[in-house]
Amino acid sequence: LNSHTYQLASIPAGNNAEAAANFGSYPLRRLDAEVLIDALDQITGTNESYSSAIPEPYTFVPDNLRSIALPDGSISSPFLDLFGRPPCDTGLESERNDHITAAQKLYLLNSSQMQRKIEQCRMIGYQSSSNRPPADIAMGIYLGVLSRYPTAEEVAIVQDYFKSGISKRQGVVDITWALINSTEFLYRH
Amino acid sequence: MSTFLNFEAQRPRISRREAVRRALLAAGGLVLAKHLSFRAFAAEPSAQAKAVIQIWMWGGPSHIDVFDPKPDAGYDYCGPLKSPIETNVSGIRIGELMPLLAKQADKYSIIRSMTHDNNGHETASYIVQTGRQPGGRLVYPCVGAVVSKTKGYDAGYKGLIPPYVVLTEPQGRFDEAGFLGSRFRPFSTGGNPAQTPFAVEGVVAPGITEAHQKDRRELMHHLDSFAQAMPQDPQVVAATQAENMAYDMILGDGAKVFDLSQEKPELRERYGKSKFGQSCLVARRLVEHGVPYVTINYGGWDTHKENFQVMRRQLPEMDKGFATLLQDLAERGLLSSTIVWWGGEFGRTPKVQWEAPWNGGRGHWGKVFSEVVAGGGFKGGQVIGASDARGEEVKDHPVYPIDVIGSIYTQLGISHQTKLPNPEGADTYVMPRPEEGIKSTGLLKEIMPA
Numbered sequence: 244l245n246s247h248t249y250q251l252a253s254i255p256a257g258n259n260a261e262a263a264a265n266f267g268s269y270p271l272r273r274l275d276a277e278v279l280i281d282a283l284d285q286i287t288g289t290n291e292s293y294s295s296a297i298p299e300p301y302t303f304v305p306d307n308l309r310s311i312a313l314p315d316g317s318i319s320s321p322f323l324d325l326f327g328r329p330p331c332d333t334g335l336e337s338e339r340n341d342h343i344t345a346a347q348k349l350y351l352l353n354s355s356q357m358q359r360k361i362e363q364c365r366m367i368g369y370q371s372s373s374n375r376p377p378a379d380i381a382m383g384i385y386l387g388v389l390s391r392y393p394t395a396e397e398v399a400i401v402q403d404y405f406k407s408g409i410s411k412r413q414g415v416v417d418i419t420w421a422l423i424n425s426t427e428f429l430y431r432h
Numbered sequence: 433m434s435t436f437l438n439f440e441a442q443r444p445r446i447s448r449r450e451a452v453r454r455a456l457l458a459a460g461g462l463v464l465a466k467h468l469s470f471r472a473f474a475a476e477p478s479a480q481a482k483a484v485i486q487i488w489m490w491g492g493p494s495h496i497d498v499f500d501p502k503p504d505a506g507y508d509y510c511g512p513l514k515s516p517i518e519t520n521v522s523g524i525r526i527g528e529l530m531p532l533l534a535k536q537a538d539k540y541s542i543i544r545s546m547t548h549d550n551n552g553h554e555t556a557s558y559i560v561q562t563g564r565q566p567g568g569r570l571v572y573p574c575v576g577a578v579v580s581k582t583k584g585y586d587a588g589y590k591g592l593i594p595p596y597v598v599l600t601e602p603q604g605r606f607d608e609a610g611f612l613g614s615r616f617r618p619f620s621t622g623g624n625p626a627q628t629p630f631a632v633e634g635v636v637a638p639g640i641t642e643a644h645q646k647d648r649r650e651l652m653h654h655l656d657s658f659a660q661a662m663p664q665d666p667q668v669v670a671a672t673q674a675e676n677m678a679y680d681m682i683l684g685d686g687a688k689v690f691d692l693s694q695e696k697p698e699l700r701e702r703y704g705k706s707k708f709g710q711s712c713l714v715a716r717r718l719v720e721h722g723v724p725y726v727t728i729n730y731g732g733w734d735t736h737k738e739n740f741q742v743m744r745r746q747l748p749e750m751d752k753g754f755a756t757l758l759q760d761l762a763e764r765g766l767l768s769s770t771i772v773w774w775g776g777e778f779g780r781t782p783k784v785q786w787e788a789p790w791n792g793g794r795g796h797w798g799k800v801f802s803e804v805v806a807g808g809g810f811k812g813g814q815v816i817g818a819s820d821a822r823g824e825e826v827k828d829h830p831v832y833p834i835d836v837i838g839s840i841y842t843q844l845g846i847s848h849q850t851k852l853p854n855p856e857g858a859d860t861y862v863m864p865r866p867e868e869g870i871k872s873t874g875l876l877k878e879i880m881p882a
Contacts, residue, residue, distance in 0.1 A: 254661040271658070271667040296571075296613060296855070324614045343670050345592060345677035352675070353645075353682050354634045355622070400654045407647070421652035426659050426671050 253431050271430045273341045276326035277310040283357075283423070284310075286388055287364040293320045325350060343429070351424050361419055371412040377402040380415060388422040479845025480881070481808030482769040483719040484579060485712075486727045487754060489776030490603065491734030492556070492801070494794050496782050496823045497743050498527045499802040500544045505822045511740050511784050511792060521813040529747035532755035538813040539758045539767065540806035541879045545817025545826045546775070548833055551796040553734075556777035557606045563834030563863075564870060569856070573610035575837055576725045578862050580616045582846050583724040592677060592686050594619035596725045597718055599711040603729055611855050618727060625692060625710035632690045635681050645683060689721050690714060699760070704752035712753040716760055719770050724844075733776055737793040739784070758806055771808030771840055776801075782823040800826045803836060809843045811879040832871045838863050839876040 255268040262268065274282065280291050291310065295302040295318045302318055310323065316331025326347055327340030351357055361367070366387050370380045381401035385393040393401070405414050422428055496502055501516035502509055516525040519537030526534055526542075550556045558566050561574035573581070576596045581587075584595035598618040602608070609616040623631035623638075631638040637645075653659070659668050680686055692700060692713060703709040708730050715726040730750070735742045754774065761767040779801025780794035800819045806812060817829035838848060841862060848863035864870040 253658065271665055273667065273671075296611065319614065321614055321617075330613075343667075343674045345674045345681070348671075348674040348678035349634045349681055352678055353637050355637070358637060397655060397657075400651070404651055409647075417648045417651060418655075421648060421655050424652050425656045426668055427657050429671065430658060430667060 253427075269431060271426075273343055273430055275339065275341060276323045276328035277313070279326060279429070280320070280322050281309045281311060282428075283360060286366070286423070287360040289360045289363055291320050291322060293318050295319070322350075322356075351429075357420075357423075361416055361423070364419065367412065367415050367419065371415040373411070377405045380405075381418070384415070384418050384422060388419060389425075389427060479843075480769065481771045481840075481843040481845075483722075483724050484575070484726070484771045484773060484808070484840060484844070485715045485719060485757070486576065486725070487712075487772065487774040488561075488603065488727050488729050489733045489774065490557075490729060490731040492553070492776045492778040492780060492796055493733040494735060494739060494743065495544070495779035495797075495800070495802040495819070497739070497780075498530070498747070499542045499804060500779075500819055500823055501525060501527050502782070502819075502821065502823045505782070508784055508786075509782050509822055513740060513743065524813070524815055527743075527747065529743060530751040530755075532751045533758075536755050536758045539762060540772070540774075540804050540812050541810060541814040541816060541876075543803045543805070543816045543831050543836065543876070544800075544819055545829050545831050546779075546801045546803050546833070546836075547826050547830050548778070548798050550798040551778065553777055553796075554605050556796075556798055557603065560775065560777050560833045561606070561608075561837075562610065563832075563837040564868075570854070570860070571607060571610040573612040573616060573852070574606075574608045575840060576618055576727055577609040577612050577616040578841070578846070578852070579725040579844065580618075581612055581852070582850060582862075583844070584616075589722075589724070591722050592681055593689060593718065593721060593723055595723060596727075597621065597723055598727045598729055599714055600624060600707070601729055603727075612852065618725075621690070621714075624707050625690075625714045626705055626707045628693065630690050630692060630710075630714070632687075635687050635690060637682075642683065649679065689717050692717075699756075702752070703756045703760075704749055706749045706753065708749055709753035709756070712757040713760075716757060716764075716766070719761075719766060720764070735780065735794055736790060738791050739780070739794045740792055761807060767807040769808060771810065771843060772806040773803070773836070773840065774805075775803035775836075779823075799824065803831075805836065805840075805876070805879070808840075809881055810839075810876070811881075814879050816876060816878055830873055831876070832873060834864060834870050834872050835874060835876060838872075839880060842875060842880065 253269045253271055255262065259267065284290060290306045293302060293304045293313065295315065297317050304313065304318065316329070319328065327342065329338030332338065366383065370383050378398050381393045381398045385391060385397070401418060404418065405411070409417070496509060497513050503514050503516055507514070513528055515528050517528050517531060517534050518525055519534040521537040524537050524542070526537070548556065548559045550559055555566050558564070562572040564572040580596035583589060589595050596616065596618040598620040600621045600623055602618060602620045608618055620633065622633040623636070629636050659672065662668055688694060692710060695713060700710065700713065703713045708728065711728045715728055718726050732742070732746055758767065758772060761770055761772070778796055778798040781797050785793050785795065800823065817831055818827045819825065820827040841848065846862060848861065850862045852860045852862060854860040
């Protein structure tokens with residue numbers, strides 16, 4: 244995306260009404276259901292399984308097919324339903340629901356599906372290898388999840404977290420989990 | 433694939449124009465309602481029941497060994513279980529392995545003439561729980577999904593625990609929600625309530641202690657750049673709200689509903705420390721919390737081989753859980769508003785198959801079988817219908833699955849005219865229309881309030 248507007252930061256530089264009216268910053272919006280699951284799958288290297296209420300033709304979705312490219316509105320998954328993907332009954336945009344709900348948060352924070360995705364994530368093994376210093380781990384996870392470098396302050400928080408006596412692997416899992424659950428990830432990625 | 437928390441309605445926002453349109457329609461509806469009110473009132477079912485606990489006897493329990501004993505049919509039919517016991521209702525006898533349920537017989541009614549004549553697990557499960565016949569254009573939703581649709585988030589239910597819960601695993605080989613879609617599938621808890629902690633999906637993460645949950649939540653807050661930089665942003669406010677509600681489930685009240693250590697050890701003991709017994713206790717706690725439909729998916733009744741050994745092993749466990757559930761609900765004043773519905777997809781071959789490889793087993797039997805209903809306004813201490821002398825055929829007053837389902841809907845105040853959103857746009861109702869040709873002998877009038 245080469246649009247200047249799309250590349251703006253979300254955090255506004257000041258409390259300027261005129262700037263807000265003229266898109267001086269990127270307004271927050273929750274990732275669409277399909278975009279979110281594609282992002283999660285890409286980060287963790289996992290796949291979602293889909294099914295269709297319509298029995299035939301049999302639903303076959305190859306592993307590498309992204310959710311945004313699903314050919315048919317009837318093909319869905321519990322994740323897509325939970326996160327408000329439109330059922331495509333009509334062509335109206337209002338069918339889509341990007342409102343955050345407690346159920347969505349519960350899924351992201353504490354479900355076995357998310358836990359499994361994060362545990363399976365190949366990045367976890369690499370980042371928790373024995374001789375990797377916390378600053379490098381922070382950088383790796385930030386690039387992996389948020390596609391940016393951590394600030395000095397964030398590196399310090401990560402370093403502190405490892406000092407609390409937690410195992411390296413668990414620390415890496417927790418930091419990945421925390422970033423996936425941050426508003427920065429869910430609202431703009 | 434397990435389903436997860438399809439709760440909270442995903443409603444599109446209503447535009448102003450739509451709001452005006454609806455208000456106009458409602459105003460018109462009021463005028464119409466006046467005309468219809470007399471008739472509607474007469475047909476309106478009484479909403480005495482608020483919740484259903486369904487004990488789903490997956491596999492098909494042997495009717496002869498449980499609620500329809502036939503001691504005079506001889507050894508080839510009853511095997512060693514030939515001495516049924518008296519209950520606290522004179523004239524009603526049940527299987528000898530259920531002494532506790534015998535003391536609660538005044539609370540439940542037994543239907544001994546259930547029939548659908550189908551011997552396949554999948555089709556019979558579908559018929560018993562949807563009331564419809566399979567093979568049509570539509571896959572119908574089961575009772576739990578219909579209750580979820582009519583009493584759940586679309587009907588103003590606000591609970592964080594989903595309105596349709598299955599303890600502990602989904603039924604499988606059966607799509608509970610049918611054409612209603614995945615939003616109306618049950619939330620299956622996973623885990624085992626007889627273990628500590630009861631690892632409820634999304635609520636209690638196994639291997640993560642409460643302290644660890646708190647630590648990593650704090651870490652997440654420290655790293656949450658957007659929430660720190662612009663806490664006033666409406667999107668951030670909404671996210672924080674949703675997060676707080678989620679943690680009410682994980683660390684607060686929601687988790688407490690599933691936390692059986694809040695119950696007295698003696699009561700837990702009375703329910704039996706089995707998965708089924710403790711599931712009954714969880715079901716009571718959920719109903720107490722306002723959850724309208726709970727299914728206890730209780731497998732292990734497909735007794736093709738060594739039926740009597742299985743009965744001796746499992747019936748005492750069922751007896752303890754089921755009887756204590758009825759007693760506990762009654763003691764808390766919940767039984768009058770809670771329907772307990774017990775049954776499986778069919779009964780079992782009355783004539784015992786003594787030969788190898790069955791060694792005293794029983795096959796599938798859809799010609800006649802038993803179900804039990806209690807509470808929620810249903811009268812107790814009654815027997816509806818009868819099977820013949822050997823428990824092979826319906827002798828008296830056949831009852832079809834749709835009759836039980838319709839009676840449950842009536843007690844819940846769900847009108848038979850309630851429309852379901854048909855994916856093909858046709859009119860579909862919770863109860864079949866005459867032209868669908870579904871066999872029925874009508875509601876269970878004998879045990880329903882006049």
